Amino acid sequence: MGGNVAAQHDAVPLLGVRGLTKIFGSLTACDHIDLTIAKGEVHALLGENGAGKSTLVKMLFGSLEPHSGDILWNGEPVRITSPGVAKTLGIGMVFQHFSLFEALTAAENIALSLDDGSPISTIAAKARALSYSYGLPLDPDSLVGDLSVGERQRIEIIRCLLQTPQLIILDEPTSVLTPQEANRLFETLERLRSEGKSILYISHRLEEVKRLCDRATVLRHGKVVGHCNPREETASSLARMMVGNEVKAVVREPAEGVETAAVLLEIRKLSRKPATPFSVPLKDIDLDVRAGEVIGIAGVAGNGQGEFFEAISGEVQQPDAASVRIRGKDAGKLSITGRRLLGAAFVPEERLGHGAAPGMKLSENLLLSRHATDARSFLGSGGTIKSAVISGAAQRIIQAMDVRKSAPDPEAASLSGGNLQKFIVGRELDRKPTVMVVNQPTWGVDAGAAAHIRQALIELARSGSAVLVISQDLDELFEISDAIAVMHHGQLSKPLPIAEADFETIGLLMGGAEPGRTEHPLEPA
Numbered sequence: 001m002g003g004n005v006a007a008q009h010d011a012v013p014l015l016g017v018r019g020l021t022k023i024f025g026s027l028t029a030c031d032h033i034d035l036t037i038a039k040g041e042v043h044a045l046l047g048e049n050g051a052g053k054s055t056l057v058k059m060l061f062g063s064l065e066p067h068s069g070d071i072l073w074n075g076e077p078v079r080i081t082s083p084g085v086a087k088t089l090g091i092g093m094v095f096q097h098f099s100l101f102e103a104l105t106a107a108e109n110i111a112l113s114l115d116d117g118s119p120i121s122t123i124a125a126k127a128r129a130l131s132y133s134y135g136l137p138l139d140p141d142s143l144v145g146d147l148s149v150g151e152r153q154r155i156e157i158i159r160c161l162l163q164t165p166q167l168i169i170l171d172e173p174t175s176v177l178t179p180q181e182a183n184r185l186f187e188t189l190e191r192l193r194s195e196g197k198s199i200l201y202i203s204h205r206l207e208e209v210k211r212l213c214d215r216a217t218v219l220r221h222g223k224v225v226g227h228c229n230p231r232e233e234t235a236s237s238l239a240r241m242m243v244g245n246e247v248k249a250v251v252r253e254p255a256e257g258v259e260t261a262a263v264l265l266e267i268r269k270l271s272r273k274p275a276t277p278f279s280v281p282l283k284d285i286d287l288d289v290r291a292g293e294v295i296g297i298a299g300v301a302g303n304g305q306g307e308f309f310e311a312i313s314g315e316v317q318q319p320d321a322a323s324v325r326i327r328g329k330d331a332g333k334l335s336i337t338g339r340r341l342l343g344a345a346f347v348p349e350e351r352l353g354h355g356a357a358p359g360m361k362l363s364e365n366l367l368l369s370r371h372a373t374d375a376r377s378f379l380g381s382g383g384t385i386k387s388a389v390i391s392g393a394a395q396r397i398i399q400a401m402d403v404r405k406s407a408p409d410p411e412a413a414s415l416s417g418g419n420l421q422k423f424i425v426g427r428e429l430d431r432k433p434t435v436m437v438v439n440q441p442t443w444g445v446d447a448g449a450a451a452h453i454r455q456a457l458i459e460l461a462r463s464g465s466a467v468l469v470i471s472q473d474l475d476e477l478f479e480i481s482d483a484i485a486v487m488h489h490g491q492l493s494k495p496l497p498i499a500e501a502d503f504e505t506i507g508l509l510m511g512g513a514e515p516g517r518t519e520h521p522l523e524p525a
Ligand SMILES: Nc1ncnc2c1ncn2[C@@H]1O[C@H](COP(=O)(O)OP(=O)(O)OP(=O)(O)O)[C@@H](O)[C@H]1O
Pocket: 024, 027, 029, 047, 048, 049, 050, 051, 052, 053, 054, 055, 056, 404, 405, 406, 413, 414, 415, 416, 417, 418, 419, 444, 446
């Protein structure tokens, strides 16, 4: 009898969602969603950019209020009116956009959210122990501002685990991780599952969903279009369910005559002292990117890619003007605008706050980034703003990149992560820059849109521009690059032509091996 009761109890899902609906203006972002998650289940939430995944999980975490519908926790209806209520119930969340204070240490950030009055040293010790026991090593005393995106994510995960949740929601956790870091995370998640925790997992990487998840719910335009066992699907059948049709493969014809084409971006003996004790010094980097080619930069997070991007884009200027040359002109001492005026375009890794001002409309963001380069078309005499021209350009970008949104000209912060990324990349592509430098071009972008962005970068190069792509997604680099260089400890390897590159060679270089050596030091730096 007792056993029966236990069995019945086990059959009650940990989480039940019935008819959950959220409306923004004229857009129904979540439309009568039904979903259950059992104890110990890893459940994937799939859907293209703007399908409503983040909106759904924000309602489950109490950061958005549903318009209608029910949430059941262990079979009982609950109202999750705030993240505090969610945490008390046992729901933890790792957000897509991190909510960490850069000027504080990892431990201080964790202390702020735990809010239980424990001394920082106790919290730091707990965080360190937990992070090592779950295979996600973290130095609690490091300043968040000095950490890579991958390391920041570890803080978010540890912060979530310290609250001993029963359901952990992860919104695109691996999009910023290297293959090795992602593997570690999967081990952590598998261990959590074996401890009986449930996981709701949002990802655009369908292979990892197949590897990790027991069940999947697929959303399209805010509605559930199906539930499935991802292990019984292929990556392309999952993509088809999400998008509603086949995803086009990226086509990369070999670049013709690049060896003799003009060098449009030239990096010479670029060195940078570390700005803080935690940043990575750059050492004597040399690189040529010629008209017509895409060069990819691979590397484990935190090996100087961020510092390299800052030095090329002008976020940080160089003492030696000739260390960065754009179209044959010394640019090392120029500001970002000065370099943009030479025909370069830059897309940083962090889209909110860095790539776009969250509280400003898309058209305002467009004016903000292109007012100098496009002054002739965007500004009238005496500096008046030509609103109609700017709105027209914003609409052109929105259409070209298929940006899905809830208003004609919404604020950047209201776009789904992937749609904002599409807009930012589109804003730069629209200028047809002579030199394009992109850091993580498809972070959080769905399979269809990622293929669109990758194809657009190849086509920009083939139309005569020089394209430099920094990415932690090795598949992406192999898909689009004509040659791949690897960044390790602030040094850049010689670019390896794609015909000579394979995953193993690049992986070894990422781990710091000399080319030709055969050991396997694939640990993150
Ligand atoms: N605060 C908001 N105000 C207005 N519209 C919003 C807001 N938040 C989300 N939306 C809209 O709701 C829709 C669903 O967005 P959501 O972020 O849930 O998508 P998603 O499936 O998580 O996409 P992605 O994969 O790109 O992260 C989008 O069209 C988005 O523009």
